[in-house]
Each structure stands twice: as C-alpha cells, then as structure tokens.
Amino acid sequence: xxxxxxxxxxxxxxxxxxxxxxxxxxxxxxxxxxxxxxxxxxxxxxxxxxxxxxxxxxxxxxxxxxxxxxxxxxxxxxxxxxxxxxxxxxxxxxxxxxxxxxxxxxxxxxxxxxxxxxxxxxxxxxxxxxxxxxxxxxxxxxxxxxxxxxxxxxxxxxxxxxxxxxxxxxxxxxxxxxxxxxxxxxxxxxxxxxxxxxxxxxxxxxxxxxxxxxxxxxxxxxxxxxxxxxxxxxxxxxxxxxxxxxxxxxxxxxxxxxxxxxxxxxxxxxxxxxxxxxxxxxxxxxxxxxxxxxxxxxxxxxxxxxxxxxxxxxxxxxxxxxxxxxxxxxxxxxxxxxxxxxxxxxxxxxxxxxxxxxxxxxxxxxxxxxxxxxxxxxxxxxxxxxxxxxxxxxxxxxxxxxxxxxxxxxxxxxxxxxxxxxxxxxxxxxxxxxxxxxxxxxxxxxxxxxxxxxxxxxxxxxxxxxxxxxxxxxxxxxxxxxxxxxxxxxxxxxxxxxxxxxxxxxxxxxxxxxxxxxxxxxxxxx
Numbered sequence: 001x002x003x004x005x006x007x008x009x010x011x012x013x014x015x016x017x018x019x020x021x022x023x024x025x026x027x028x029x030x031x032x033x034x035x036x037x038x039x040x041x042x043x044x045x046x047x048x049x050x051x052x053x054x055x056x057x058x059x060x061x062x063x064x065x066x067x068x069x070x071x072x073x074x075x076x077x078x079x080x081x082x083x084x085x086x087x088x089x090x091x092x093x094x095x096x097x098x099x100x101x102x103x104x105x106x107x108x109x110x111x112x113x114x115x116x117x118x119x120x121x122x123x124x125x126x127x128x129x130x131x132x133x134x135x136x137x138x139x140x141x142x143x144x145x146x147x148x149x150x151x152x153x154x155x156x157x158x159x160x161x162x163x164x165x166x167x168x169x170x171x172x173x174x175x176x177x178x179x180x181x182x183x184x185x186x187x188x189x190x191x192x193x194x195x196x197x198x199x200x201x202x203x204x205x206x207x208x209x210x211x212x213x214x215x216x217x218x219x220x221x222x223x224x225x226x227x228x229x230x231x232x233x234x235x236x237x238x239x240x241x242x243x244x245x246x247x248x249x250x251x252x253x254x255x256x257x258x259x260x261x262x263x264x265x266x267x268x269x270x271x272x273x274x275x276x277x278x279x280x281x282x283x284x285x286x287x288x289x290x291x292x293x294x295x296x297x298x299x300x301x302x303x304x305x306x307x308x309x310x311x312x313x314x315x316x317x318x319x320x321x322x323x324x325x326x327x328x329x330x331x332x333x334x335x336x337x338x339x340x341x342x343x344x345x346x347x348x349x350x351x352x353x354x355x356x357x358x359x360x361x362x363x364x365x366x367x368x369x370x371x372x373x374x375x376x377x378x379x380x381x382x383x384x385x386x387x388x389x390x391x392x393x394x395x396x397x398x399x400x401x402x403x404x405x406x407x408x409x410x411x412x413x414x415x416x417x418x419x420x421x422x423x424x425x426x427x428x429x430x431x432x433x434x435x436x437x438x439x440x441x442x443x444x445x446x447x448x449x450x451x452x453x454x455x456x457x458x459x460x461x462x463x464x465x466x467x468x469x470x471x472x473x474x475x476x477x478x479x480x481x482x483x484x485x486x487x488x489x490x491x492x493x494x495x496x497x498x499x500x501x502x503x504x505x506x507x508x509x510x511x512x513x514x515x516x517x518x519x520x521x522x523x524x525x526x
Contacts, residue, residue, distance in 0.1 A: 003063035004054070004093065005029050005042040005150065008082025010100050012071045013178055013289075014170075014256055015163055015212045019044065019078035020428075020441055022151055022160050024144060024212060025067050025100060027200075028127055031147030035136040038063065042153040045082045055092065064093035066119070069101030071179050071376060077430055077437065077447065078156075084110070091118040097133070099126040104179055104378045125168075125183055141192035148199035158204045159428055159457065161251060161441050165212035166193055166219040171228055172258070175291070176301035176343060176382040177375050180214055190220060190234070194241045201246040207441045211255035216286075217272050218261055230261060230268040232275065239279035250281070250426075253443035257286035257334070259313035260305040266316060273320045277332050282325030284332040285368040285444040286317060291339040292349060293356035300344035301382075307356055310336075318365045327440065328424035330417060333368035335444060340398045341375035341391030343383070350394075350401040357409045367413055369444045369470070372402050406469035418446070418464050418472055421521075425461045427474075429454045435473075438462075447471035451488050463522065465491040478524040481506055492522055 005026050010017040017023030026042055033040040041057075048054055058064055068082045084105070090096060096119045103124035106114070111121045122129050131138040154160050169185030170178070197208060210216055220235060221228035242252065254276065262269040276284065292298055293307040305313070314334050321332030338353055360367060374391055377383045391398075418424065427438035427448050436454040439445035449471060450462055462474035475488050482505040489497035493516055506512050512519045 001038045001063075002061045003033050003038050003040050003065060004058045004061055005033075005040055005065045006045060006048055006067065006082075006090070007042065007154075008045045008066055008068035008087075008100075008102075009076075009079055010067060010069045010071075011074060011081070012069070012101050013180055014214050015165075016209075016255070017067070017163060018074075018076045018081060019046075019154075019156050020160050020207075021078075021163055021209070022154055023067070023163050024165050026150055027147040027162075028140075028144050029065050029067075029099070029130065029147065030150035031143030031145070032130055032134055032136050033063075034146050035143065036134045038134075040150060042150045044079060044155055045086075046079045047155045058092045061093040062095060064090065064096045066090055066096065066098045067100045068098065069103070069105065069124075071101045071104065071378070072373065073376065074371075074373070077439070087114065087119065088117055096120065097122060097130075099130065100124065101179065104182065104380075107379075141188065141196065145192075145196050145199045148196065149203045151200060151205060152203055156457075158206065159441060160205065161207035161209050161253075162197075162200050162205050163209055163211045164193065164197060166190075166210055166216065167213045170214040171218065171223065172214070172260075172304045174302040175289075175304065176386075177339060177377065178381070179378055182380065187220070190238045190241065194238070194245055197242055198245040201249070206249055207251035208249065209251075209253045209255060209443050211253075211443070214256050214289075215258035215261055216254045217257050217269060227260065227264050230265055230272055232268055232271040235272050236275050236279075239275060243279065251441050252280045253284045254280065255285075255287055255443055257288060258304055259288045259290065259310045259334075262313035262316055263305070263309040266312075269313075270316060270320060273317055273332065277321055277323075280332070282327050282331045283329035283440060283442045283445075284321075285335045285442075286332065287335045287337060287371070287444070288313065289337050291337060292342060292345070292353065294345070294349040294352045296346075297342050297344045297349055301342045307352075311356070311359070314360060314365050314367065315363075322366055327426060328418070328422050329440075329446075330366065330368070333366050333417075335369040335371065336367055338370070338372045339375050340372065340401075341388065341394065343386050343390075345390055345394060347394070347397055350397045354401060354404055354409075357405060361409055361412060366417055368417065370405055370410060370413075372398075372405060374398060410469050411467055414446075414467055414470065414472065420464050420466075422464045423461060423477055424448065424464065424472075424474065427460045427462055429456050429458050429460065432456050449473045451475050451491050452485055463492075475522075477522060479522060480526050481512055481523045482526065484523075 167187040169183040170180040431437040436450040466473035
C-alpha cells in the first residue's frame with residue numbers, strides 16, 4: 001500500500017508550516033503510516049503544482065493525505081498555501097483525507113461538498129481520529145519520532161526549520177478570536193521532545209523552532225497557581241539536554257511568549273530570558289500576542305495582557321536580549337501582534353495602538369517585528385457573533401494605521417537594529433533576480449534584497465546598505481572587487497564606483513586601500 005502526504009501548509013496562532021518551516025503534521029502522519037505498514041511519499045503543494053508526474057503516480061495510491069489551513073494569514077515568500085478551491089481537485093487517490101486547521105474554516109456545506117467529491121474531512125485536531133481510521137494505537141510522541149525521516153523528502157531539505165511542539169492548547173483560552181480553545185490542553189514530556197529533536201537531527205535537520213505552543217515561558221511551569229509560574233531550572237535542563245544530544249544545531253529559536261507571564265513573574269522570566277539568550281541562537285524573537293493597546297478592546301475580548309503589562313515585558317526583554325551577536329542581529333527581542341476588527345474597536349483604537357508603538361520607539365526600546373493583521377472569524381468563537389461588520393467599517397483606518405506603522409515605526413526600528421554597514425551572516429537565497437531575495441533560517445527572518453543575481457539555495461554573507469519599511473538592501477561581503485557589478489560598487493562606495501571600476505583589475509588588496517578607506521571590511525581580491 002502507498003500514500004502521498006501533500007503539505008498544503010498551515011499557519012496557526014501557535015504553528016507555522018510554510019517553507020522553510022515544516023510543521024509537525026507531516027511527521028505525525030508519516031509515523032502513523034509506518035505503524036500501519038503503508039509506504040509514504042511526501043511533497044509540498046508548490047512541488048505538486050509543478051510536477052505532473054506526482055499527480056499521475058498518486059492515482060494508483062491507496063491514500064492521499066492533504067494538510068491545509070491558514071488560520072492567521074500572512075505574506076509568504078517561501079510558498080503559496082493550498083486554497084480551498086484547489087482542494088476540490090485533489091480527489092486523486094483511492095481514499096483522500098483532508099486534515100489540519102482548514103476544518104475550522106469550512107462550513108457544513110463545504111464539508112459536505114468535499115465528501116461528495118470523495119475527500120474525507122477529519123475534525124481538528126485530527127491526530128487521534130487519524131489513528132482510529134488506520135487502526136493504529138494513538139501514541140503521540142512515538143509517532144512523531146518514528147515519522148521524523150519524512151522531512152528528508154521536503155524539496156528544501158536540508159534547509160528547513162522544523163516546528164517543535166512542547167504543549168498544546170492555551171491555559172488562558174479566553175481571547176475572543178483564537179482557535180487554540182478548540183485544542184485540549186496537554187504538556188509533552190521534555191525527554192520525548194528532546195528525542196524528537198534528536199531523531200530529526202539524526203535525519204540531517206540542523207534548524208529548529210520551539211514554536212508550537214502558546215507561551216514557551218510556561219512550558220513545564222507550575223500550573224497550580226492562578227497564572228502558571230515558570231520553572232527556570234526545568235527550562236535550563238531542557239535546553240542542556242537538547243545541546244547534549246544535538247551539538248551541531250545551527251538554529252534553535254522559539255515563537256510565542258505571553259507578556260503577562262513576564263510581568264506576573266518578572267524575576268523568573270528574567271532568568272528564562274538569560275537561559276534562552278545563552279542556549280538558543282541569536283536573532284531570536286518572542287512574539288507577544290498583544291492584539292490591542294486599547295483597554296476597552298482588551299476587556300471586551302478578554303485578552304490576556306493590558307498595554308502597561310506589554311510595555312513592561314518589552315522593557316525587561318530589551319534589557320537582557322538586545323546585545324548584538326555573531327550573525328549580525330540582537331540575541332533575543334520581542335515582537336508584537338496586533339489584530340484589527342475585534343469587539344469594542346473604535347477609530348480611537350488605531351490611535352492608541354500607534355501611540356503605544358511611538359512610546360516604544362521614543363524610549364529607545366527595540367521590537368524585532370510588528371505584525372498587523374485583520375481578524376479571521378471561526379465558528380464557535382465569541383467573535384462569530386460579532387462578524388466582519390466592524391472590520392469592514394474600519395477598513396480605511398486599518399490601512400492608514402498599517403501604513404503609518406510601516407513608515408514611521410518599522411523603518412526607524414529597522415535602522416536601529418541593523419545600521420548601515422552591519423554584516424548579516426548565512427542568508428539563504430530564496431528568489432533569484434537582478435535583486436535576489438534572501439533570509440536567514442530563523443523564527444522571523446528579515447527579508448534582504450541582495451544586489452546582484454544569486455542562485456536559489458546558496459548562502460551569502462552581506463552588509464546593509466539601505467532600507468525598505470520591513471526589509472533591508474545589502475551587498476555580498478567580502479565582495480570580489482574585480483568581478484563586482486557597478487551597481488554593487490555604487491551601493492558600497494557611491495561616486496567612487498566608476499573610478500574604481502575603470503582601474504580594475506587589482507592584483508592585491510593593498511592597492512585598493514589607496515582609494516577606499518577600510519577596504520578590507522568590504523572587499524577581497526582574487
């Protein structure tokens with residue numbers, strides 16, 4: 001028996017699976033198939049679209065497993081997620097099964113239409129039901145571990161970053177819009193999590209994000225308190241165990257942190273920030289689910305942290321995490337999420353959101369990224385009764401606010417984080433062109449426009465020369481002076497570029513130093 005695992009990508013409040021990220025779902029399905037003695041192939045929706053040979057093959061397969069669901073939509077450089085419309089054309093195998101958070105987006109009518117098209121839709125979360133369907137014992141950790149090798153079939157392998165789940169659900173679970181309420185809360189044993197990371201490491205993975213949980217600071221916390229109390233020693237031991245098992249990891253990052261945890265337990269949180277700064281790799285970002293700086297919106301949507309608490313958490317994290325490290329970026333900074341269209345939102349909400357960000361900037365604090373998105377409403381959440389009327393009404397305020405943030409906050413913040421001349425290392429080229437686009441393999445990588453044409457998949461070090469609102473322009477470093485394009489030279493040395501180009505070739509770097517100050521920082525001679 002054969003099966004194809006088709007990764008249409010997921011993006012949830014606590015999970016990302018758009019390349020270079022790969023979610024836990026393909027690995028879990030692979031583990032189930034191994035236990036069921038079913039041979040499995042894996043591919044992404046982008047490869048599937050481009051390769052008719054895979055489509056022909058799957059018609060002879062017993063199973064097609066389709067993973068999909070963009071619950072928190074974004075702009076993706078690494079891939080184009082599977083759309084609802086495309087799903088209806090995927091009734092290709094003898095048995096077609098759709099899994100993932102897409103279930104929460106589908107109406108009863110759409111589910112019925114899919115099943116009429118011979119595509120079975122599994123309720124989300126799907127893991128236990130999938131095991132029952134294939135007659136496999138539900139052993140969550142074991143199945144993730146034995147399914148780990150499937151990642152080697154990812155088209156980007158080994159340049160993938162594996163999303164690692166430490167716990168599921170949310171201890172707060174009150175935010176009006178969030179789908180985490182639909183997941184039963186459970187915490188994974190750290191030994192099993194480390195074993196999963198080790199299995200992926202042994203398969204050749206070197207990049208990891210401990211991302212699939214709602215607040216990493218409360219992993220292994222004491223939940224006997226009204227608000228879970230972080231366990232510093234357990235977090236430290238967890239990180240030590242990872243490095244003892246996997247000493248050559250290149251990226252170890254995280255995702256979500258609840259700012260409320262930091263303000264409720266500042267001393268414990270300070271120690272955890274120090275642990276993360278030491279044991280995780282630099283360029284790390286803690287995404288704070290602030291959602292709104294309007295107290296009225298916070299209360300009406302039962303959000304976890306108020307603006308004052310978020311500001312305090314930003315201050316604490318900056319104190320310990322803003323040091324610049326070897327890859328050119330601060331060690332560990334906060335990021336902020338805003339959600340537009342929530343209950344109680346008014347025109348004044350947008351001004352309060354902007355004033356909050358302006359205060360962050362004026363106080364000299366750093367935010368690694370500011371995410372502004374429109375609410376997506378799911379059946380069964382309190383926002384279902386609210387609907388999209390407020391979002392539609394405030395659409396012009398949303399675009400005005402977003403543009404102001406990009407122009408007046410993001411750009412200034414980026415210039416502080418990455419000043420001109422700063423060297424950024426290990427940029428992986430993702431898009432080729434006269435300006436090639438590259439990013440570090442990281443939790444929230446900065447988009448870098450590299451002046452010059454570079455092949456997809458190669459790694460480049462570069463120096464910052466200019467800025468967009470949320471991206472930087474850079475030039476390869478060290479740059480071969482005798483092969484450099486004129487536009488690359490102009491970006492680095494301005495008006496001298498034409499003169500230097502005319503004097504080429506240079507036989508040694510010392511000759512170049514006669515014309516360019518600090519030439520050794522930017523150029524090499526071959």
